[in-house]
Amino acid sequence: MPETPLGAFLRARRARLAPADAGLPASGRRRTPGLRREEVAARAGISADYYARLEQGRQRVPTGPVLDGLAEALQLTAAERGYLHRLAARPHRPAPPPAEAPALPPTTLALLDTLDAAPAFVTGPTFDLLAWNRPAALLLAGPERRPARERNLLWQVFCCPYRDRSQGNTAAEGSIGADLVASLRAQHADRPRDRALLALVHRLSADSPVFAELWDRHRAAPPRPGRLHVRHPALAATVLDYTVLPLPEDGRHLFAFLAPPDSPTRHAFAAAGRDRPRTATAPR
Missing domain, CATH: 1.10.260.40 (lambda repressor-like DNA-binding domains)
Structure with missing residues (x-):
């Protein structure tokens, strides 16, 4: 069986x-x-x-x-x-019919703009990047220029060429990677035939043995604050604290990252935040 x-x-x-x-x-x-x-x-x-x-x-x-x-x-x-x-x-329980995701509210986009010295972005149920401010565009190395399959936070953590190659982001416990995988499990207990989720898990498992191992642990938990280890050619900081807030729309979260006070990285984010346009959304 x-x-x-x-x-x-x-x-x-x-x-x-x-x-x-x-x-x-x-x-x-x-x-x-x-x-x-x-x-x-x-x-x-x-x-x-x-x-x-x-x-x-x-x-x-x-x-x-x-x-x-x-x-x-x-x-x-x-x-x-x-x-x-x-x-x-x-x-x-019958599977819910697929529904088109609603557009991000203007208030959410305005909130991203107010964080002009902190990278911040909004993710959907499978952690696709839906919108981001200019500091986040710097941190994520220009998501607007990349194909849709790479505009995803899980891809950033497990597959991006600029990802931190230590175990800081992908350790089995207490890492951003482990928490994201656990959240993916927790959010989709009711959607076993979700094609977007199944395709994402298959692709990430093929590209990252570490992701596959974490997925097989079957841990389930909501996203939580933590630390991001950074390997980026334009940033001096190696670790950024972050917080994550659930949004009213189902499965959406806002992530915000903070560089050390008065650090070159904080100044780099602030300079990026002064550019216009401040907020970008993923193409539909």
Whole structure:
């Protein structure tokens, strides 16, 4: 039977937990990492056979209490718990019809313009770049001049020639790359047949083994503030703090980056922000 998204998620999260994490004594060498199925089942209060059927896609939708028990057993975060519930309900929920994304409100574009010394941009559900100010155009090395497939924040982090080649942006925990991949998972639990998402995941997995590995971890979480490691021929800073704000439109976020005060990079961004036009939007 083919693997289901729910089964893949359960298996990946089970593999992440060591016996000590679950308060279990070590019991000799294990053939595979993580907890055994029967250990998760016991902690969740279900039978080992029932849990095996869930992982193997042979079990119908589990009840809410069963899902909550699994979330406790696998030590899921609040975002991952919600993701688990959406995955379980997804097979019985009709896929929404594709809808054209609304244009960005003028107030959002005006907000980008006010950040004239800080790179800022707006992303869509698959982290395509929808609009950016002039400092962000400098940071992203001119997204308006590149093809649509490269106007994407995930592409910038995992595939751009100017990307930082250390693990600062793509480490398995606490990096902008790991957080973006987790957010991609969390946002699309209800859209298994989203062609844009599937095409993006396939392309990035082919171009970046690091992205493929992070995607297979099945971590789910919303975007959060962090640090961007910069490798850029026109900028002196090596690390930029950033914050991310959800926008009212579904799946859209505003990212804003801050260079160290009175640094050459901050002055470079401010100079770029004085240019006109300030805000650019991606071509439709």
